[in-house]
Amino acid sequence: MAKDTLSSLVLAGIGLFFLIYSRQYDWGNLASPGEAVFPLLLAVAVLVMAGWLFGHSILGRKTAEEEGVPTGENSLRVLILTVLIVGALLLMDVLGFFTSSFILVLLCCRLLGVRQWSLATGIAAGAALGAYLIFGFWLKVSFPAGLLI
Amino acid sequence: MGNWRLKGIALGLAALLVMLALSLVGCGSGGKQPGEGAQGSGDSQGNKAAVEFPTKPVEMTVLFGAGSGADLLARKVAEIAGKDLGQPISVVNRTGAGGATGYTYVKGQKADGYAIIWNSNSINTAYHAGNMNFDYKTFSGIAELTTEPVSIAVKADAPWKDINEFVEYAKKNPGKIRIGNSGKGSFTHLAAVALENKTGAKFTHVPFGQGLAVSSLLGGQIEASSQLPAEIMSQVKAGQVRILAVTGEQRLKTLPDVPTFKEKGIDLTLSLWRGIAVPAGTPEPVINKLEAAMKKVTENDEFKKFAADMGANIEYRGAKDFDKFIAQQDQELASLMEQIGMKKQ
Amino acid sequence: MPLLEGLQVALTPFNLFACFIGVIIGTLTGVLPGLGPAAAMAMLLPLTVKMGPTAGLIMLAGIYYGAMYGGSTTSILVNVPGEPASVVTCLEGYKMARKGRAGAALAVSAIGSFIAGTLGIVLIQLFAPPLARAALQFGPAEFFALTIVAVILLSNLSGKGGLKAFLMIAVGLLLSTVGLDPLGGINRFTFNYAGAGTGLSFIAIAAGLFGVGEIFWLASRPDENAEVMQVGLRDLYPTREEIKRSLPPMLRGSFLGFLIGLVPGPAATIASFASYSMEKGLSKHKEEFGHGAIEGVAGPEAANNAASAGAMVPLLSLGIPFAPSIAVLLSGMLLMGVTPGPLFLRDHPTAFWGVIGSMYIGNVMLLVLNLPLVGIWASITRIPQKYLMPVVLLFCMVGAYADNNNLFDVWVMLGAGLVGYLMRRFDYDPAPLLIGLVMGPIMERSLRQALIMGRGDPVIFLASPISIALYVVALAIFVFTLVKKFRGKGQTMAATGCR
Numbered sequence: 004m005a006k007d008t009l010s011s012l013v014l015a016g017i018g019l020f021f022l023i024y025s026r027q028y029d030w031g032n033l034a035s036p037g038e039a040v041f042p043l044l045l046a047v048a049v050l051v052m053a054g055w056l057f058g059h060s061i062l063g064r065k066t067a068e069e070e071g072v073p074t075g076e077n078s079l080r081v082l083i084l085t086v087l088i089v090g091a092l093l094l095m096d097v098l099g100f101f102t103s104s105f106i107l108v109l110l111c112c113r114l115l116g117v118r119q120w121s122l123a124t125g126i127a128a129g130a131a132l133g134a135y136l137i138f139g140f141w142l143k144v145s146f147p148a149g150l151l152i
Numbered sequence: 153m154g155n156w157r158l159k160g161i162a163l164g165l166a167a168l169l170v171m172l173a174l175s176l177v178g179c180g181s182g183g184k185q186p187g188e189g190a191q192g193s194g195d196s197q198g199n200k201a202a203v204e205f206p207t208k209p210v211e212m213t214v215l216f217g218a219g220s221g222a223d224l225l226a227r228k229v230a231e232i233a234g235k236d237l238g239q240p241i242s243v244v245n246r247t248g249a250g251g252a253t254g255y256t257y258v259k260g261q262k263a264d265g266y267a268i269i270w271n272s273n274s275i276n277t278a279y280h281a282g283n284m285n286f287d288y289k290t291f292s293g294i295a296e297l298t299t300e301p302v303s304i305a306v307k308a309d310a311p312w313k314d315i316n317e318f319v320e321y322a323k324k325n326p327g328k329i330r331i332g333n334s335g336k337g338s339f340t341h342l343a344a345v346a347l348e349n350k351t352g353a354k355f356t357h358v359p360f361g362q363g364l365a366v367s368s369l370l371g372g373q374i375e376a377s378s379q380l381p382a383e384i385m386s387q388v389k390a391g392q393v394r395i396l397a398v399t400g401e402q403r404l405k406t407l408p409d410v411p412t413f414k415e416k417g418i419d420l421t422l423s424l425w426r427g428i429a430v431p432a433g434t435p436e437p438v439i440n441k442l443e444a445a446m447k448k449v450t451e452n453d454e455f456k457k458f459a460a461d462m463g464a465n466i467e468y469r470g471a472k473d474f475d476k477f478i479a480q481q482d483q484e485l486a487s488l489m490e491q492i493g494m495k496k497q
Numbered sequence: 498m499p500l501l502e503g504l505q506v507a508l509t510p511f512n513l514f515a516c517f518i519g520v521i522i523g524t525l526t527g528v529l530p531g532l533g534p535a536a537a538m539a540m541l542l543p544l545t546v547k548m549g550p551t552a553g554l555i556m557l558a559g560i561y562y563g564a565m566y567g568g569s570t571t572s573i574l575v576n577v578p579g580e581p582a583s584v585v586t587c588l589e590g591y592k593m594a595r596k597g598r599a600g601a602a603l604a605v606s607a608i609g610s611f612i613a614g615t616l617g618i619v620l621i622q623l624f625a626p627p628l629a630r631a632a633l634q635f636g637p638a639e640f641f642a643l644t645i646v647a648v649i650l651l652s653n654l655s656g657k658g659g660l661k662a663f664l665m666i667a668v669g670l671l672l673s674t675v676g677l678d679p680l681g682g683i684n685r686f687t688f689n690y691a692g693a694g695t696g697l698s699f700i701a702i703a704a705g706l707f708g709v710g711e712i713f714w715l716a717s718r719p720d721e722n723a724e725v726m727q728v729g730l731r732d733l734y735p736t737r738e739e740i741k742r743s744l745p746p747m748l749r750g751s752f753l754g755f756l757i758g759l760v761p762g763p764a765a766t767i768a769s770f771a772s773y774s775m776e777k778g779l780s781k782h783k784e785e786f787g788h789g790a791i792e793g794v795a796g797p798e799a800a801n802n803a804a805s806a807g808a809m810v811p812l813l814s815l816g817i818p819f820a821p822s823i824a825v826l827l828s829g830m831l832l833m834g835v836t837p838g839p840l841f842l843r844d845h846p847t848a849f850w851g852v853i854g855s856m857y858i859g860n861v862m863l864l865v866l867n868l869p870l871v872g873i874w875a876s877i878t879r880i881p882q883k884y885l886m887p888v889v890l891l892f893c894m895v896g897a898y899a900d901n902n903n904l905f906d907v908w909v910m911l912g913a914g915l916v917g918y919l920m921r922r923f924d925y926d927p928a929p930l931l932i933g934l935v936m937g938p939i940m941e942r943s944l945r946q947a948l949i950m951g952r953g954d955p956v957i958f959l960a961s962p963i964s965i966a967l968y969v970v971a972l973a974i975f976v977f978t979l980v981k982k983f984r985g986k987g988q989t990m991a992a993t994g995c996r
Contacts, residue, residue: 249694335681
């Protein structure tokens with residue numbers, strides 16, 4: 004499928020989601036427009052434009068740029084990185100903000116190609132400690148605290 | 153290529169998942185203990201903890217952004233009370249959803265007095281607007297500290313000399329007067345609606361954000377504004393804007409010439425109260441200790457001056473009175489919100 | 498002349514010290530994502546009140562305008578905007594850094610900030626009262642017209658086709674409606690989750706689309722592409738040619754930014770976007786835009802500083818705050834016993850001219866402070882990305898969280914990161930989406946307010962000459978771009994083809 008075809012469908016989906024969701028809100032009237040008006044109008048606009056793009060990508064002349072969806076690049080690593088971040092966020096309430104971000108940075112270093120564990124550990128420890136000192140200790144931002152920090 | 157790395161990552165991921173699983177189990181059992189402690193500990197344990205309270209910094213959640221009127225008052229209270237308690241009180245802004253975001257956060261904290269909230273009428277309005285599924289009973293009051301009236305102001309060259317003339321005009325020309333407030337369902341909006349109720353006048357209510365109602369008033373796009381005095385104080389002093397009346401019980405110290413509605417024969421008193429609350433279930437001795445610290449704040453000269461400059465009156469209510477007061481306010485605001493079609497629960 | 502006396506006041510050791518501390522803290526809040534000037538000023542307010550009106554206000558103002566200097570640093574170095582007004586600097590600044598011109602970009606943004614900051618004070622001094630009175634002529638109907646102009650003008654920002662840009666703006670506007678209704682009242686599109694009541698945080702989405710998106714992009718690349726930057730010492734500063742190309746954008750950005758600063762809302766952010774789009778239209782090096790054009794750093798960086806100066810006009814001459822950080826400044830004045838607005842100059846001439854004087858001095862300090870730092874910052878680009886990016890990821894997370902102490906924002910950032918990565922793969926430009934996100938609340942608020950104030954009569958939108966003029970401008974721009982597009986259709990197709 005061409006890039007634009009797929010992306011226009013996704014965007015239409017977003018428009019549809021807001022369109023359906025905003026039906027539960029109040030329309031109001033012209034003298035006192037309710038909270039549904041603005042999102043509803045925009046959702047329609049997004050749907051129309053996404054439809055246009057869809058039609059264009061199906062019917063329009065195929066140019067060189069409209070090749071298929073690029074795959075094959077290292078999508079696996081993107082997926083792993085996403086899982087790593089999700090894991091770190093879930094761990095935050097348990098281990099605390101800085102401990103889980105230490106683990107995240109450590110694994111992220113390895114993922115992006117830092118070969119030595121020692122170096123990766125050093126970077127992660129430095130980053131987590133630095134962030135803690137600036138934001139947690141000095142600026143007194145209240146981070147989720149777990150068993151550790 | 154990259155095989156060694158994928159293995160390492162897989163290992164790391166596995167370790168992460170195991171830790172997550174373990175920690176969830178640990179959390180499940182660990183999470184119960186404090187809960188049981190809070191409910192079943194009885195007074196003996198509570199007393200013991202309270203004598204030592206506070207042994208670590210206290211965190212005060214503020215529902216509005218850094219630099220807002222609510223925030224500045226809260227920071228001053230935190231500074232003074234923190235000195236008295238012997239532990240610092242750190243102020244954390246958790247804004248959003250008309251206060252619901254912050255209320256939900258504090259509700260989820262342990263009821264041990266270390267998570268306190270800078271409470272206000274938002275507890276009533278956020279609940280009735282349907283933004284949260286719990287109401288004021290979720291929290292125990294510590295103390296009410298300040299109140300701020302709502303001011304009804306017009307441009308300096310407006311034809312109405314006093315509030316009675318203004319109301320008379322609004323009665324004869326329903327909807328002709330556009331009155332700016334600081335947001336739909338906000339306290340200033342409700343105050344203007346209450347004025348309609350008491351006098352039979354009819355306004356067109358225009359919701360604004362901070363600052364913009366005042367500039368629209370000066371620019372002549374609206375005829376009047378319903379605002380907290382702090383928002384409009386400097387224009388009043390510069391003579392660009394006149395406050396016709398304030399909704400307080402007494403006149404404001406900083407604006408001694410401005411009458412109250414009561415003095416003008418309109419039975420309207422409504423004030424935005426602010427005070428400290430904690431999650432319900434906090435041990436009595438802890439509440440007492442915080443209450444005493446807050447009482448001292450209201451007696452502090454530095455705080456008195458600060459509050460006056462911010463356009464607030466000092467009005468102290470202890471824990472018991474405060475809870476009763478909030479319950480009574482809740483009914484009053486609920487009926488006002490019902491009238492503007494904003495009461496969802 | 499009062500300014501000379503003001504400079505004398507500002508040059509007394511204590512006031513000079515207050516100014517110095519203020520601008521340093523300001524720069525820091527600019528560099529650190531998630532910590533805005535409003536929060537920093539609120540934290541330091543008790544201290545400044547004790548310092549007395551003159552020194553206290555000098556320090557608060559220092560934090561305020563200093564923040565605009567620091568914001569571009571992280572945008573340029575690691576594609577993470579330090580504050581909303583520096584988002585647009587990511588577009589060209591980061592590309593310059595990837596080409597080894599980080600030093601030039603940093604230096605130009607410091608110089609641009611200095612020029613705009615100084616020009617801004619001159620403009621405040623000369624024109625504050627009439628400009629403030631003119632700003633009062635803008636009501637909701639006029640603001641709505643202004644947002645229409647802005648949307649049409651700024652859709653030009655991307656080179657990737659008008660339809661996609663409008664689509665992204667519309668999606669951005671739609672996303673801006675998540676959270677509390679801007680007219681107050683109820684929560685929308687949150688599935689009753691309280692954490693989402695704050696809405697989708699701009700800084701989290703910007704850090705996600707740019708910073709985290711870049712990390713995902715990097716992760717998706719094969720390793721062979723990971724190049725190590727060779728930056729010599731001589732490359733740290735801009736060349737004569739680069740300076741020459743930057744000066745006109747700086748001046749244009751200053752005036753444009755100052756005017757936009759008079760408008761309520763996130764003026765500095767909008768000003769930087771507007772300046773970028775203007776420079777792109779005017780530049781003789783259009784082909785460089787998107788690949789590290791220095792005009793795209795100089796203009797916006799000047800514009801956001803000038804806008805922050807412009808935003809002081811309503812405060813100084815009317816006593817009305819149009820932005821949260823200005824509101825803190827106003828509270829500070831009230832607490833120091835100074836009435837902002839017209840009485841400020843009459844009752845406290847020393848403080849007034851002292852603050853104005855200190856702003857000149859503070860801008861010089863900021864320049865002197867920032868130029869030597871350029872070398873240090875620029876050497877960061879020499880660190881291979883595989884070491885740097887994990888740290889940047891943490892930086893983004895902390896920033897997204899600290900903005901509102903809300904873990905939900907970090908989830909939003911992660912989502913935005915993935916979307917940013919996908920957008921890059923599917924040839925979408927993230928900038929229009931951010932424009933929509935910024936403009937959304939203003940647009941919705943002014944649309945609904947205007948209707949309420951017109952009591953339901955849509956004629957209010959065309960009731961004033963200002964609105965009509967703005968719609969004419971919007972229409973003209975729209976027609977102009979359409980005509981240009983049809984004429985150069987063949988060329989644009991070819992241009993997008995070889996991305």
